[in-house]
Amino acid sequence: MVWIYFIATAAVIILAGSKLSVxxxxxxxxxxISSSTVGLLLVSxxxxxxxxxxxxxxxxxxxxxxxxxxxxxxxxxxxLMIIALCDTLFxxxxxxxxxxHNTSAMLRYLLMISLLLLTFTLPNQLTVAGMxxxxxxxxIIALYLIFFFxxxxxxxxxxxxASADRSQLTRTALQFSAAAAVIVLAGMLLARLGDQIATxxxxxxxxxxxxxxxxxxxxxxxxxxxxxxxxxxYDLMVGNxxxxxxxxxxxxxxxxxxxxxxxxxxxxxxxSGLLYIGGCVVTMTLISLVAxxxxxKAKSFAWESIAVLILYTTGLFAMYHAG
Numbered sequence: 570m571v572w573i574y575f576i577a578t579a580a581v582i583i584l585a586g587s588k589l590s591v592x593x594x595x596x597x598x599x600x601x602i603s604s605s606t607v608g609l610l611l612v613s614x615x616x617x618x619x620x621x622x623x624x625x626x627x628x629x630x631x632x633x634x635x636x637x638x639x640x641x642x643x644x645x646x647x648x649l650m651i652i653a654l655c656d657t658l659f660x661x662x663x664x665x666x667x668x669x670h671n672t673s674a675m676l677r678y679l680l681m682i683s684l685l686l687l688t689f690t691l692p693n694q695l696t697v698a699g700m701x702x703x704x705x706x707x708x709i710i711a712l713y714l715i716f717f718f719x720x721x722x723x724x725x726x727x728x729x730x731a732s733a734d735r736s737q738l739t740r741t742a743l744q745f746s747a748a749a750a751v752i753v754l755a756g757m758l759l760a761r762l763g764d765q766i767a768t769x770x771x772x773x774x775x776x777x778x779x780x781x782x783x784x785x786x787x788x789x790x791x792x793x794x795x796x797x798x799x800x801x802x803y804d805l806m807v808g809n810x811x812x813x814x815x816x817x818x819x820x821x822x823x824x825x826x827x828x829x830x831x832x833x834x835x836x837x838x839x840x841s842g843l844l845y846i847g848g849c850v851v852t853m854t855l856i857s858l859v860a861x862x863x864x865x866k867a868k869s870f871a872w873e874s875i876a877v878l879i880l881y882t883t884g885l886f887a888m889y890h891a892g
Contacts, residue, residue, distance in 0.1 A: 575762040578755050579788055585751040586792025589615070592745040593793075594802045599738045605670040608808025609815075610721055615749045616789035616809065617816040619756035620644050623786050624820050626760075628828040634838040637824040638689065640786060641817040642846050645682065646884055647787045648810045648817075649853045653877035655798045655806070663871035664798065665860035668807040672861055677716050678811050679854050681818040684709055686847040688822075689839060694832040703832045706822035713819040752789050760786050787813075814850075842887065849884035853877050 589612065597607040620641055627637035656664040688705025695704050762785075790813050797806035825833040835841050853876075860873040 571762055571765050575759065575766065575785075578759045578762060579785075581755045582752055582759065582788050583792045585748045585755065586616075586789050587796040589745065589748040589752060590793045590796035590802065590805065591800060592741060592748060594797070594800060594805055596738075596741050596745055597805070599741060603670055604802050604805035605668070605674075605808035606720065608805045608810075609671075609674055609812035610717065612793060612805070612809045613812025613816055615752060616756075616793055617644075617813045617820070618753045619760045619786040619789065620813075620817050621820045621823075622757045623760040624824045625827055628824040632828070632830065634824075634828055634833050635840050635843075637828070638821055638833055638839050638843055639846075641821040641824070642685075642843055642850065643784075644787045644790075644817050645814045645850050646846055646853070646881060647784055648790050648814055649850065649857065649877060650881040651787070651791055651794045652807065652810055652857070653874035653881075655794055656871055656874040657878065659798055660869075661798065661803075662866040662869070663860060663863065663873070664803050665807065665857055665873060666863040666866055666871070668803040669861060670804050671807045671811055672858065674720070674808065674811045674815070675854060675858050675861065677712075678815045678818070679851065679858070681709055681712060681815055682847065682850055682854070684712075685818050685821055686844065686851075688825075689833055689835050690844070692834075694834075700826070700829040701831045702826045702828070703822075703834075706825040706833075709818060709822035710826075713815060713822075716815065756786065756789050759788065845887040846884050849880045849887075853880050856880075 593607050593612050594604055597604045624637040624640050627633045627640065652664055655661070661667070684705055688703045688709065691705075693704040694701055695707075790810060793809055794806045797803070797809070821833075831838065833839055835843060856873050856876055860871065863873075
């Protein structure tokens with residue numbers, strides 16, 4: 570029965586996610602801000618709220634740091650794979666080459682994910698008022714908030730809402746909010762159903778978090794991305810993916826602080842296989858940075874998309890055997 574609920578909820582997310590992409594692109598035009606900024610600041614947070622609910626639940630309610638960390642890092646891996654998958658399936662000859670406004674966001678994300686991996690492997694535990702967490706997690710939380718508000722000020726500070734008809738803008742905003750609410754509620758329900766299914770599989774918790782729960786909680790990103798590609802909104806798509814990944818690192822840091830028993834650490838309470846996933850994520854991000862700087866479209870399949878797909882498969886295989 571849980572599988573039926575899971576499929577039905579996924580269908581709702583797909584419908585709402587498709588609508589959200591179109592409305593986000595429309596909203597960007599009406600507010601006179603870039604699609605990349607809308608993806609980074611708004612759509613990414615909306616589509617990543619299921620990861621927040623799942624990881625906090627894993628850390629606080631059921632006390633499973635491996636599941637919490639595996640969900641966020643696995644979602645990052647899956648999200649980067651989405652770009653390569655869409656590029657290959659829809660023959661877009663290099664989506665990253667055509668989305669040129671996300672270089673700084675990629676560099677910021679690379680800094681955050683690298684710091685997260687160092688935080689989870691190096692001894693840096695703090696004890697404050699009986700709470701045990703990593704010092705690096707506090708730095709990551711501060712960095713995300715700084716990056717978020719700087720991006721907001723850099724672009725939205727020049728927005729001219731008056732360029733759009735007020736009634737049209739209000740209607741678009743209301744429709745966007747409704748689609749976002751459906752995605753958030755359905756996404757959180759999907760995460761809970763995914764957790765129930767994952768519990769019944771009997772697989773190692775970090776691997777389950779990386780593979781199944783990450784896929785389930787990343788379904789909003791997948792749906793939004795496919796629709797964005799179809800309407801040619803490449804900056805919106807890449808901005809959403811990178812913004813979601815930054816938010817996931819932020820979620821991992823919050824989960825570490827929320828899990829008061831002890832700090833998240835490899836290999837004490839998190840599988841060492843997470844390092845394989847993290848290494849693949851860092852490499853995939855570096856490849857994406859190189860691709861963004863490419864000036865020509867690929868003749869057929871883009872090499873970066875093939876490389877990312879190979880790394881995604883390799884990362885999952887390595888983590889399964891390391892678990």
